[in-house]
Amino acid sequence: MAEGRSHDGDIESAEAESKPTPPADRSVGARDGAGRDALVSHVRRRPDGAIGREAPLEAERIAHLAAVVEASSDAIVSKSLTGTIRSWNASATRIFGYTEDEIVGRSIRVLIPEERQAEEDEILSRLRQGEYIEHYETVRLTKDGRPLDVSLSISPIWDPSGRIIGASKIVRDISARKQAEDALAAANAKFESVFNQSGIFAGILDTEGNLRDVNVLALDACGYRREDVLDRPFWETPWWRGSEDVKERIRLAVRQAAAGDLFREALPYWTADGSRRIVDFAMHPIVDEAGVVRFLHPTGIDITDRLKAEEALRKLEAEERKIAVGLQRALLPARLLERPDVQLSALYEAGSDVLEVGGDWYDAFDLSDGRVGLTVGDVVGHGLSAAAAMGQLRTAMGALADHATGPGQLLERLDAFLARSGATDFATVCYAVVDPRTCVVEYASAGHLPMLVVSQGGVTAWLDGAQSPPLFGHCPARPQTSALLEPGSLLVLYSDGLVERRHERLDDSLDRLAAAARDVADSPLEDVCRTLVVRLGVDETRADDVAVLAVRLGPVRQTRYHRRFPARADELAQLRASLRGWLDDQAIGQPLQQALVLAVHEACANAVEHAYRLTEPGDVQVDMTQSADHEFLVEVRDFGRFQPSGSREDRGRGTGIMRQLTADFSRESTSAGTVVRFRVASGEPFHDG
Amino acid sequence: MADPARLESDHEDGRVVIRLSGEIDLTNVGRLEEQIEGAIADARDVVIDLTEVHFLDSGGLRLLSRVSTGAADHNQSFVVVAPPDSIARSVIDIAGMTGELIVRDAPPGARTEIERSTGG
Numbered sequence: 044m045a046e047g048r049s050h051d052g053d054i055e056s057a058e059a060e061s062k063p064t065p066p067a068d069r070s071v072g073a074r075d076g077a078g079r080d081a082l083v084s085h086v087r088r089r090p091d092g093a094i095g096r097e098a099p100l101e102a103e104r105i106a107h108l109a110a111v112v113e114a115s116s117d118a119i120v121s122k123s124l125t126g127t128i129r130s131w132n133a134s135a136t137r138i139f140g141y142t143e144d145e146i147v148g149r150s151i152r153v154l155i156p157e158e159r160q161a162e163e164d165e166i167l168s169r170l171r172q173g174e175y176i177e178h179y180e181t182v183r184l185t186k187d188g189r190p191l192d193v194s195l196s197i198s199p200i201w202d203p204s205g206r207i208i209g210a211s212k213i214v215r216d217i218s219a220r221k222q223a224e225d226a227l228a229a230a231n232a233k234f235e236s237v238f239n240q241s242g243i244f245a246g247i248l249d250t251e252g253n254l255r256d257v258n259v260l261a262l263d264a265c266g267y268r269r270e271d272v273l274d275r276p277f278w279e280t281p282w283w284r285g286s287e288d289v290k291e292r293i294r295l296a297v298r299q300a301a302a303g304d305l306f307r308e309a310l311p312y313w314t315a316d317g318s319r320r321i322v323d324f325a326m327h328p329i330v331d332e333a334g335v336v337r338f339l340h341p342t343g344i345d346i347t348d349r350l351k352a353e354e355a356l357r358k359l360e361a362e363e364r365k366i367a368v369g370l371q372r373a374l375l376p377a378r379l380l381e382r383p384d385v386q387l388s389a390l391y392e393a394g395s396d397v398l399e400v401g402g403d404w405y406d407a408f409d410l411s412d413g414r415v416g417l418t419v420g421d422v423v424g425h426g427l428s429a430a431a432a433m434g435q436l437r438t439a440m441g442a443l444a445d446h447a448t449g450p451g452q453l454l455e456r457l458d459a460f461l462a463r464s465g466a467t468d469f470a471t472v473c474y475a476v477v478d479p480r481t482c483v484v485e486y487a488s489a490g491h492l493p494m495l496v497v498s499q500g501g502v503t504a505w506l507d508g509a510q511s512p513p514l515f516g517h518c519p520a521r522p523q524t525s526a527l528l529e530p531g532s533l534l535v536l537y538s539d540g541l542v543e544r545r546h547e548r549l550d551d552s553l554d555r556l557a558a559a560a561r562d563v564a565d566s567p568l569e570d571v572c573r574t575l576v577v578r579l580g581v582d583e584t585r586a587d588d589v590a591v592l593a594v595r596l597g598p599v600r601q602t603r604y605h606r607r608f609p610a611r612a613d614e615l616a617q618l619r620a621s622l623r624g625w626l627d628d629q630a631i632g633q634p635l636q637q638a639l640v641l642a643v644h645e646a647c648a649n650a651v652e653h654a655y656r657l658t659e660p661g662d663v664q665v666d667m668t669q670s671a672d673h674e675f676l677v678e679v680r681d682f683g684r685f686q687p688s689g690s691r692e693d694r695g696r697g698t699g700i701m702r703q704l705t706a707d708f709s710r711e712s713t714s715a716g717t718v719v720r721f722r723v724a725s726g727e728p729f730h731d732g
Numbered sequence: 733m734a735d736p737a738r739l740e741s742d743h744e745d746g747r748v749v750i751r752l753s754g755e756i757d758l759t760n761v762g763r764l765e766e767q768i769e770g771a772i773a774d775a776r777d778v779v780i781d782l783t784e785v786h787f788l789d790s791g792g793l794r795l796l797s798r799v800s801t802g803a804a805d806h807n808q809s810f811v812v813v814a815p816p817d818s819i820a821r822s823v824i825d826i827a828g829m830t831g832e833l834i835v836r837d838a839p840p841g842a843r844t845e846i847e848r849s850t851g852g
Contacts, residue, residue: 612759619755619787637819644789648758696827697790703826728825730817 118214121200124171126151126163129209138216140186151212154183156190170199170210180217192221244322248339252276252297255338264345266315277341285313296326300339303328309346320347367427368393374434380407384479385415386595390572393588402429402467403538403590404437408444415479416444419536419590420472421491432467436460436514440474450474450487451509451523458489462516469515473536475506480624482530482596487523489514492539495556497564499531503557530628533564533571534594540587541579555579568595604667609660610651610681618665619644634726635673642704643667645697646679646719654683654717674724677705682716736760737785739767746776749839753784758791765795769802778803781813781839782820793827800833813839 112119118135122128128151131143139146139154146153155163162181169176176197182190196213238245244261248254254277262269265282272280278293289310296306306326311319322343329338379387389405402422410416418440422433439460440453447453453474461467473491477484486494486506490513493505508524528534535556542552559578563571571593604625608614619640626636643665650663664680702708705721712718737754748771756764772778780799782788796812803810811834814821824830 612757615757615759616755637822641787641789641823644757644787648789648791652758696793699828700790700823700826703828728822729819730822 115213118216119211120151120214121209121211122151123209124167124207126167135214138185138191138214139183145186156182156184166195166197166210170197171207173199173207175199183214191216192218242344244341244343244345246277246341248277248297248341250301250336250339252278252294252301252339254280261343264314265312281315282312283310285319286311296324296341297339300326300328301336303330303334303336312343320345321350322346363427367430370427370430370434374430374437375404376406380409380415382409382415382479384597385477386568386597387592388568388572389590389592390576391588391590392576402433402470403540403588404433405536405590405592406437406441407592407594408441410476411445413478413480415477415594416441416474417477417534417536417592417594418472418474419491419538419592420470421538421588421590422467422470424467429467432470435464435466436470436472439464440472449523450476450485451511451521454487454489454511454514454521455518458514458516458518458521461514462518465516469513471513471539475534475536477534477594477596479597482528482532483525484528484534485523485525487511487521489521492537492542492553495535495537495560496526496528497533497535497557497560498529499564500529501561501564503561505553505557528596530596532596533560534596535560535571535575536592536594537575538588538590540589541576541591543587544580552579568593604665607662607664610647610655610663610683611660612648612651614663615644615647615651618647622665622667629669631673632726633731634729635723636726637729638704638726639667639675639677639723642701642721642723643677643679645701646677646721649697649719650679650681650683650717653685653687654681656683656686658683670722674722677719677721677723679719680716684714685712685717737764739764739771741771743775747779747840748772748775748777749779749781751781751784753786755787756785756792756795757787757789761791761795765798768795768799772799772803772808775808777809777811779811779813779839783813783815783818783839785818785820788820788823790827793823793829796824796833797829810834811836811840813837 112132115132116134118138119130119132120128120135121130128147128149131141131146136142152160152163159181166176166179176195179195179197181193181195183193185191194215194217196215197210199207200209200211202208238256239259241258242260244258244264246254246257246261253275254273257269257272261267261282262272267281272282277283277297278290283289283293289312292308292310296308299306305328306324308324310322310324312322312324313319323346324341324343327340327342328336329340331337375391376389379389381387387407389407391403391405402424403420404422405419406417408416420433420436420440422429422436424432436457440457443453443456443460447456454472457472461470469490471488471490471492473486473488473494475484475486475494484506487509488494488507489511493507496504496506498504506526508526509522511519511521537556542556543549544552556575556579559575562578563574566574572591575591575593576589604622606618606621608618622640622643623636626639631639647663647665654663655661661682664678664682666678666680668676670676701719701721705723708719708721710717710719737752737756737760740751740753742749742751750768750771752764768780778799780796785792800810812820812824813836814824815837821835824833824835
């Protein structure tokens with residue numbers, strides 16, 4: 044009944060207002076808003092136009108409607124035209140926190156934030172005019188002062204006489220929706236900024252391939268406007284107009300991405316002014332949580348300038364490599380040293396993967412004392428500067444070699460040269476001096492891998508002594524050492540490109556080299572270098588240069604001795620020395636040597652004494668062949684006319700010795716000269732030692 | 733040139749020991765022969781030691797033969813020393829001169845000489 048009293052007050056104020064007409068078809072239901080008030084304010088316009096007050100028999104129906112209001116999940120509030128809260132449902136309590144007892148009778152303004160109070164004035168003024176307010180989004184306050192995003196729907200309440208006596212308000216809590224909307228707005232803003240400000244072309248297509256959106260860069264940089272490109276199949280947009288093939292690629296990109304697969308390819312595209320450029324193009328499928336493709340997202344980065352720069356760089360590098368290779372070939376030995384007492388063979392290959400040429404070199408040269416200098420070196424770095432530095436070092440080494448007291452000192456001098464010339468920062472070098480007659484090798488190494496020796500029996504050994512740091516211009520004292528090799532041994536000098544592999548320990552690489560060298564120990568020397576290179580797998584993974592110098596110590600096993608000399612007595616001692624030397628090299632023991640030397644000497648002495656008495660002085664020629672392990676066939680020839688002198692007895696001694704020492708002795712004289720032939724197979728009666 | 737053949741001689745109590753070394757061939761036979769003739773002129777006993785001779789040809793043998801004949805003519809004894817495994821001994825054997833010459837394994841005289849020559 045308290046409502047009735049206040050209601051009367053409202054009726055008074057309502058009377059001061061104009062009286063708009065309630066709509067005919069408004070049903071009472073939830074919109075009426077005021078359950079208990081409806082007892083008084085319930086209005087129905089009968090079809091004949093009269094307004095009548097319902098009889099209390101309607102109370103059941105009205106109670107039902109009240110229950111509906113209470114059950115609503117929206118807050119349903121009614122108020123007087125002055126804003127006093129008349130009714131308050133359960134959801135209003137839930138949303139705002141006030142209980143019905145706390146808030147009924149108070150002003151609705153308590154729910155309105157300070158800055159929005161003017162809204163209520165506006166609302167009331169419109170209500171008085173009979174206006175309905177729908178889905179008005181604003182902010183209201185809860186009991187604990189928390190602002191709440193809400194949506195209001197407000198309708199006037201009429202009394203039976205048609206006067207507006209208040210308003211019913213439905214308040215929906217939209218804070219969740221608002222949060223979602225704000226998040227979406229923020230995401231959109233972020234997307235927009237990325238979409239338009241990144242340095243790439245970007246767009247959005249639907250799954251059919253029609254262009255729905257495109258970023259600013261794709262338009263501005265190419266000179267297109269939005270209306271030129273949107274809402275058509277992407278392959279028909281002007282970027283791709285220059286080639287049917289490219290359009291086909293775009294169609295494929297759409298199909299592929301629509302099927303869920305990324306498409307990526309470098310493609311030509313055209314700008315508005317007709318320029319053809321290249322884009323690194325991709326089409327991304329955009330999928331939802333279920334994995335269904337919802338959009339297609341084309342992106343592109345212009346790579347035209349980058350490609351041009353790469354092409355120019357490639358051309359430049361190819362040119363430089365050509366020059367470096369040419370220079371290096373010019374700097375390497377044109378022809379390898381040839382000597383009868385050592386065989387030499389060498390090989391150089393530039394790194395296959397690398398655009399540039401390294402600083403590896405090899406060399407072999409005569410020394411004034413009859414020995415041979417051998418070297419392989421490696422200048423750090425690549426390209427023209429390394430090749431040039433290598434040339435300088437190689438030349439300097441050849442020039443310094445004869446004046447150094449040994450390999451260690453040569454490397455010291457080379458280091459000093461490096462310091463003066465500044466040719467390079469550092470280099471590794473190995474240097475060996477071989478005496479072919481004694482098979483003694485003197486050597487030193489400046490930071491280089493050890494040289495390999497393989498004897499004729501297949502035994503390998505490393506010359507790994509006398510190591511010092513690489514050449515770097517500071518000339519520390521560098522050691523040297525010697526080794527005695529067997530005749531016929533193979534000596535291999537090489538650069539690290541031959542053996543070094545990623546993922547392999549150096550020891551394992553060196554073992555492989557030793558194994559390969561054992562196999563080629565008896566091969567013809569020209570095959571040795573190539574076989575080693577092939578066996579060590581220097582193919583696709585090698586990035587470094589390879590230089591290999593192979594040396595076979597001799598002398599090459601000669602089976603024939605040949606000497607021609609003036610028929611003079613003072614030549615005979617040299618003949619004997621030469622014979623002994625040759626026989627030593629054939630590893631012939633002393634008894635047989637002495638027998639041979641004496642027999643040959645006697646034959647030659649005969650020619651010296653008797654062949655040219657009556658003619659111009661001439662020569663004696665000795666030919667000797669090893670016909671078996673310990674057997675030699677000898678021919679001693681002169682080109683004069685045999686004229687005996689002295690007593691028969693005297694001559695007999697020499698011949699007697701020869702016949703004793705030899706078998707198959709024969710002497711044949713013609714006008715062209717005399718040939719003495721014999722075979723020596725035994726050293727008897729000579730002894731060892 | 734031949735390994736220059738050297739000649740050393742010792743005189744003692746009328747015995748001359750001539751030690752030859754190096755290579756003896758027809759180029760130096762003439763020189764050596766003169767030197768030998770000079771060294772043995774007044775000797776009673778002549779010894780030519782060939783232990784250190786590394787080469788001996790028929791010319792060298794002829795030299796020995798001539799010296800041997802000359803010694804006989806002058807009533808001098810003549811002995812050649814050539815150890816059994818020496819080169820000179822082998823050549824003398826091959827030439828079949830062991831009958832013609834008196835060949836000893838070691839120089840005559842004190843043991844010390846033998847030790848010295850075989851140890852040398």
